[in-house]
Amino acid sequence: MRRAFLFLLLVIAACTPSDERTELRIQRFFGACDADYGGRTDIAAAEGECGIMTSIINAFEAENPDIRVNRNVVFWPGYDQLTAQLAANDAPDLVTMHGSVISDYQARDLLLPLGDAMAEQGINTADFTDAARRAVEIDGQLWGLPIDTWAPLWHINMNLFREAGLVEEGEPILPTNKEELFAQAEQFRQRTGKPYFVQATANEYASFTRNFYTFIYQQGSSPYTEDGRANFTTPEAAEALSLFREIYERDMTTKNQDYSASVSGFLNGQGGVYLVGTWMVGTFEQASKETGHALESGYTVYPYPQLYGRNVTYADGHNWVMPADPSRTPEEREAALRFLEFFAEQNVHWSRTGHLPVFQETIDSADWLALPHRENLAPLAANAQPLPKSIRRQFPIETIVGQESAAAVTGAKPVDQTLADMERRINTILDNL
Amino acid sequence: MTDTLSVETASIPKVKRRKAVDWDGYLFIAPYLALFLLMIVTPLLIGVWLSFTKGDLFGVERFVGFENFARLAGDPIFREVVWNTLYFVVLTVPTLTILGLALALALNFQTRWAAVLRTIFFSSTVLSVTVVTLVWRLVFLPDGGLLGEISEALGQTPVAWLNDPQLAMPAIAITTIWWCLGLPMVLYLAALQQVPRELYEAAALDGAGRWRTLWSITLPAVRRTTMIVIVIEIILQFQLFGQPQLMTLGGPNNATRPIVLFIYETGWRQWELGYAAAAAQVLFAMIMVAAMAQYFVSSRKEEA
Numbered sequence: 001m002r003r004a005f006l007f008l009l010l011v012i013a014a015c016t017p018s019d020e021r022t023e024l025r026i027q028r029f030f031g032a033c034d035a036d037y038g039g040r041t042d043i044a045a046a047e048g049e050c051g052i053m054t055s056i057i058n059a060f061e062a063e064n065p066d067i068r069v070n071r072n073v074v075f076w077p078g079y080d081q082l083t084a085q086l087a088a089n090d091a092p093d094l095v096t097m098h099g100s101v102i103s104d105y106q107a108r109d110l111l112l113p114l115g116d117a118m119a120e121q122g123i124n125t126a127d128f129t130d131a132a133r134r135a136v137e138i139d140g141q142l143w144g145l146p147i148d149t150w151a152p153l154w155h156i157n158m159n160l161f162r163e164a165g166l167v168e169e170g171e172p173i174l175p176t177n178k179e180e181l182f183a184q185a186e187q188f189r190q191r192t193g194k195p196y197f198v199q200a201t202a203n204e205y206a207s208f209t210r211n212f213y214t215f216i217y218q219q220g221s222s223p224y225t226e227d228g229r230a231n232f233t234t235p236e237a238a239e240a241l242s243l244f245r246e247i248y249e250r251d252m253t254t255k256n257q258d259y260s261a262s263v264s265g266f267l268n269g270q271g272g273v274y275l276v277g278t279w280m281v282g283t284f285e286q287a288s289k290e291t292g293h294a295l296e297s298g299y300t301v302y303p304y305p306q307l308y309g310r311n312v313t314y315a316d317g318h319n320w321v322m323p324a325d326p327s328r329t330p331e332e333r334e335a336a337l338r339f340l341e342f343f344a345e346q347n348v349h350w351s352r353t354g355h356l357p358v359f360q361e362t363i364d365s366a367d368w369l370a371l372p373h374r375e376n377l378a379p380l381a382a383n384a385q386p387l388p389k390s391i392r393r394q395f396p397i398e399t400i401v402g403q404e405s406a407a408a409v410t411g412a413k414p415v416d417q418t419l420a421d422m423e424r425r426i427n428t429i430l431d432n433l
Numbered sequence: 434m435t436d437t438l439s440v441e442t443a444s445i446p447k448v449k450r451r452k453a454v455d456w457d458g459y460l461f462i463a464p465y466l467a468l469f470l471l472m473i474v475t476p477l478l479i480g481v482w483l484s485f486t487k488g489d490l491f492g493v494e495r496f497v498g499f500e501n502f503a504r505l506a507g508d509p510i511f512r513e514v515v516w517n518t519l520y521f522v523v524l525t526v527p528t529l530t531i532l533g534l535a536l537a538l539a540l541n542f543q544t545r546w547a548a549v550l551r552t553i554f555f556s557s558t559v560l561s562v563t564v565v566t567l568v569w570r571l572v573f574l575p576d577g578g579l580l581g582e583i584s585e586a587l588g589q590t591p592v593a594w595l596n597d598p599q600l601a602m603p604a605i606a607i608t609t610i611w612w613c614l615g616l617p618m619v620l621y622l623a624a625l626q627q628v629p630r631e632l633y634e635a636a637a638l639d640g641a642g643r644w645r646t647l648w649s650i651t652l653p654a655v656r657r658t659t660m661i662v663i664v665i666e667i668i669l670q671f672q673l674f675g676q677p678q679l680m681t682l683g684g685p686n687n688a689t690r691p692i693v694l695f696i697y698e699t700g701w702r703q704w705e706l707g708y709a710a711a712a713a714q715v716l717f718a719m720i721m722v723a724a725m726a727q728y729f730v731s732s733r734k735e736e737a
Contacts, residue, residue, distance in 0.1 A: 104704070108489070202593065203596075255596075406686070
């Protein structure tokens with residue numbers, strides 16, 4: 001019986017055709033949508049982050065019959081899983097990674113530099129935008145292929161703006177300083193009966209951090225010193241928190257909404273300006289084309305207005321990186337580089353997600369500028385301000401900054417104490433790297 | 434004389450030599466013992482070792498002695514998470530014990546309805562933490578949540594349960610009690626069914642009322658189960674993690690961050706494995722002390 005079973009196993013094994021193709025292991029976030037895009041290779045017809053990413057990978061596999069792509073979709077952001085994989089010597093060939101996280105893995109020799117290899121592959125790395133280059137460059141080396149740059153934006157309900165008398169020649173009237181912001185928000189409330197802002201303030205902390213960093217930078221200051229220490233006990237940091245404290249206190253924003261509630265709140269016309277990133281441009285644009293929708297023919301989007309001395313917005317970006325793996329064969333490495341080349345060629349398609357392209361040539365192209373609202377967003381390529389690469393552990397730091405900021409904004413803690421606590425907690429992390 | 438002695442000697446049965454070690458018994462427990470040593474004791478010891486080091490998941494950098502523990506003692510966030518954890522245990526363990534007993538008493542009948550209700554009350558226990566927290570977030574959300582809608586229907590302003598530092602932990606405790614009530618109820622039901630019927634019959638003959646019967650017969654009879662329920666719940670609730678991770682992310686203003694979430698964030702997000710391991714040892718000690726204290730108090734009462 002046992003022999004018969006073993007014989008059967010051998011027969012089955014012999015009958016299975018061996019796959020001679022090179023295996024390329026790609027690990028990414030952006031969600032899973034195989035039900036809709038599992039077999040689709042038409043990139044131009046795909047919509048949304050997941051759809052476009054899935055279609056790009058499918059198209060690459062279809063065009064490269066010698067490569068078999070092993071896809072691993074991780075729950076956002078997937079760094080716990082990646083860390084465990086790297087600790088267990090089970091590295092994928094390519095992984096999606098935020099620019100703010102790259103330095104953590106690079107500092108532990110867990111990533112491979114890709115600048116020369118990408119140039120040899122024909123990727124025009126010299127054409128990276130400033131923001132894209134800063135996302136992947138450490139010590140003069142490029143540690144990945146930038147996928148996009150994202151930044152928080154002012155998504156605007158133009159229908160409510162019109163009702164509030166804040167539209168001039170078809171364009172929204174945006175504030176140019178704090179006093180104007182409060183005056184316009186008061187006017188908005190009086191005429192529409194709704195708050196000026198829609199924000200996710202419950203169980204969601206990243207937006208607090210993005211606002212805090214943006215308005216520190218706009219005042220010409222920096223949240224971190226030259227030598228990489230947190231520097232929050234400054235008048236500029238206090239001003240950035242106080243701005244949002246006042247917005248909250250004066251009921252100029254929706255309150256107690258988590259992320260999904262705030263998205264549906266904006267879609268349902270609960271407020272005029274939604275503070276969220278580039279990734280929602282496509283969703284809101286789509287909603288504006290629906291008849292009877294609160295955003296029907298009434299959606300536009302702009303970078304954060306300049307309320308202080310400098311016109312900058314805090315930004316981050318997604319990138320492809322290659323984890324170090326001594327067991328990776330030259331064929332697997334070549335397959336990975338071919339994928340990067342293919343992906344770089346699809347940059348304009350990826351930018352339909354709402355994220356900013358990483359090649360200046362794409363930003364200047366008619367194709368990209370023809371996409372809705374992209375002319376408004378183009379200045380971000382120069383104005384986007386990521387944190388310096390010398391600041392490591394940006395991901396956990398972002399959570400701490402967000403949680404502490406939320407406490408100050410909602411009035412649970414005084415601003416000065418918040419800033420002191422925030423600075424102490426973050427410097428403790430940075431002291432123990 | 435010699436013959437007699439030799440006969441006597443011959444008649445004494447030889448004492449069978451005892452085996453030095455009885456290996457048969459050990460063979461029976463060997464599979465479990467091997468797993469226990471490999472999966473429980475070894476990680477425990479590695480955890481203790483890590484708590485005296487500085488390092489991340491990719492390697493130990495150096496031995497730091499008690500530095501991590503000293504840092505924990507001076508870390509205001511850690512003190513806050515210890516307090517949060519104790520507060521949560523106080524909110525949940527007595528409630529789970531009392532409610533578990535009350536439900537068991539109410540449903541300890543051989544009727545169809547009692548069986549249906551027992552199943553319903555136990556069914557929440559089999560749900561995953563993801564489902565439980567998703568459901569309860571929809572209950573607590575002030576904007577469109579169940580409680581929010583009820584408040585608005587009554588003309589009241591909805592309460593932001595999960596966004597209020599005073600209410601967030603009680604909200605998580607309510608969620609947890611709803612989720613975990615099945616186990617104590619089942620344990621009490623098992624205990625109640627062991628109480629001899631004759632005792633109740635004797636009490637009835639003596640004219641004892643319901644409260645007198647509960648106080649003098651039922652409660653003493655389920656004392657050992659109470660001890661087990663409390664020890665199990667102390668061990669479980671000290672390890673609070675999934676509910677705040679999914680419902681509040683430890684906020685607002687750190688009000689719901691428990692020790693396990695602190696350990697996870699420190700070890701995995703901040704890559705400070707040694708510091709996280711030290712916090713884990715403190716948690717281990719806290720659970721051990723609380724469970725042992727309960728055990729000794731209950732044992733003494735029983736002896737008295």
